[in-house]
Amino acid sequence: MASSAVEPKILTLLMVVQDGKVLLGYKKRGFGEGMWNGFGGKVEPGETPTEGALRELREEACIDATDATERGVVTFVYDDKPRPMQVHIFHASQFTGVPTETDEMRPAWFDLEAVPFDKMWPDDELWYPMFLAGKKFSGTFWFTNTTTIVRHELREVESLE
Numbered sequence: 434m435a436s437s438a439v440e441p442k443i444l445t446l447l448m449v450v451q452d453g454k455v456l457l458g459y460k461k462r463g464f465g466e467g468m469w470n471g472f473g474g475k476v477e478p479g480e481t482p483t484e485g486a487l488r489e490l491r492e493e494a495c496i497d498a499t500d501a502t503e504r505g506v507v508t509f510v511y512d513d514k515p516r517p518m519q520v521h522i523f524h525a526s527q528f529t530g531v532p533t534e535t536d537e538m539r540p541a542w543f544d545l546e547a548v549p550f551d552k553m554w555p556d557d558e559l560w561y562p563m564f565l566a567g568k569k570f571s572g573t574f575w576f577t578n579t580t581t582i583v584r585h586e587l588r589e590v591e592s593l594e
């Protein structure tokens with residue numbers, strides 16, 4: 434079967450942006466361990482990406498976003514993994530609860546001028562400018578050895594449908 438026919442895994446990623454800062458979590462275990470990232474994970478059967486994004490935020494940071502909107506869909510293709518990952522990227526600015534450390538993530542606020550891109554997935558530096566500018570975007574990143582980008586396509590879109 435051609436690799437393009439392989440169904441991608443569907444995941445979510447949500448960043449809370451408030452008062453000139455973004456809430457990120459230090460990933461303590463699993464895929465992306467040791468890096469800062471938004472909150473998210475695999476969408477479960479029967480869930481929409483929005484429902485999955487809100488559940489993962491609650492599980493990983495103990496807060497509930499009240500105004501989450503989808504901003505991007507990005508696909509990651511790896512030469513050392515059988516399935517691509519399709520990540521639905523959400524923005525929120527309002528939430529209830531208090532960001533709290535969990536087994537998986539240690540949350541911290543970063544100034545938008547000091548996002549720690551050197552300790553994040555390398556694609557983030559490429560799409561964050563669109564994300565933070567309030568644009569919608571779509572793209573594909575091809576990785577070798579899980580972490581090195583060999584090629585990418587990224588564009589602003591009118592709609593994510």
Ligand SMILES: Nc1nc2c([nH]c(=O)n2[C@H]2C[C@H](O)[C@@H](COP(=O)(O)OP(=O)(O)OP(=O)(O)O)O2)c(=O)[nH]1
Pocket residue numbers: 444445446463464465470471472473474475476509518520554555556557
């Ligand atoms: N910013 C960014 N996030 C990424 C990239 N690749 C990637 O998987 N992610 C995100 C998507 C998910 O939010 C998270 C990976 O999800 P996960 O493996 O922790 O999923 P999960 O919580 O369901 O996992 P688990 O409980 O089953 O271990 O990392 C990337 O290149 N950049």
